[in-house]
Amino acid sequence: MAEQHTPRSLIVTLYGAYGRPEQGPVPVASLIRLLGAVGVDAPSVRSSVSRLKRRGFLVPERTPEGAAAYGLSDEARELLADGDRRIYGPPPAGGEPGWVLAVFSVPEQERNKRHLLRSRLARLGFGTAAPGVWIAPARLYDEARHTLERLQLRPYVELFRGEHLGFAATAEAVSRWWDLTAIAKQHEEFLDLHEPVLRGWQSGREPEPEQAYHDYLLALDSWRRLPYADPGLPAALLPSDWPGDRSAAVFAELHARLHAVGGGYVRG
Incomplete structure (x- = not known):
């Protein structure tokens, strides 16, 4: 199975793994070398860096030696810090009971905000309970609130906490709120590609x-x-055959084995 890694995504991933502020801005020459090691050519690196600069993710800087480099914007630093808890944290085990509901209404003249709300709630892991009503496990409340405030979307949303009291069984309702088959497929594709690497x-x-x-x-x-x-x-x-814990365990072991060693190549 082939896997698509876009140059822009790989650059974001590289900064998340090895390009934090305490490590200093990444020289352009280093970006080209590091992305070349995963099959990205120099023109693609340069064009993707330009797009990330226009989006406000990267900002041009200079190394202490005066070489052209790129560092993270303040917004990008915040995005990566938010992501750390999800990406590197352990799989949720039980946690806070109940649900958080996001109910929103956006005027038609601001429908771009409606699209932003839907896409951001989906990216946070919310499912759709009904039109304009999104649902997630209650433990995601703090992250959802922080994200909606950061994006200045709070005037359009009300957040609620509660329990599911019927009428369908909760497991049956969950299968309507989320496309569990599609999520399981993503886990299985990750395992197909990266479990053999771990072995x-x-x-x-x-x-x-x-x-x-x-x-x-x-x-x-x-x-x-x-x-x-x-x-x-x-x-x-x-x-019963949910593959999520297995894929999380594979990534956690790859991280433990390879992240620090790979950092030696980055610093080189």
Whole structure:
């Protein structure tokens, strides 16, 4: 199975893994070298960096030696910090009971805000309970509130907490609120591609920095969307063969084995 890694996505992933502010801005020459190691050519790196600069994700800077470089904008730093809790955190185990509901109404003349609301709630892991009513496990309340405030969307949304009291069984309702088949397929595709990579590293070979970096960056680029697509529902509400815990375990071990070793190649 082929996997698509866009240059822009890989650059975001690279900054998330190895390009935080404490590590300083990343020189353009280093970006070209590091993205070249995962198959991205120099023109694609430059055009993707330009798009990320226009979007306000990257800002031009200089290294102490005066070389052209790019660092993270304040908004990008906040986005990556928010993402760390989902991407690197353990799978939710039980957690806060109940649900958080987001009910929104957007005037027709501001329908661009309606699209932004829907897309952002979906990216946070909310499912659709009814038109204009989105639902997620209650533990996502703080992150949802913070995100909606940051995007200046709070005038259009009311948030509620509550229980599901019927009439359908909650497991049946959950299968309507989320496309569990599609989410499971994403987990299975991750496993198909990256579980064999993990088995190769488990065979006892000594980690080599460039290969560790290559395998880790591609795994992270695949994985980082999954903790958002999957809201982390209680096991009792999921099919018995749910692959989410397994894919989380594969990524966690790849991270533990490869992230620091790959950092040696990045610093080189």
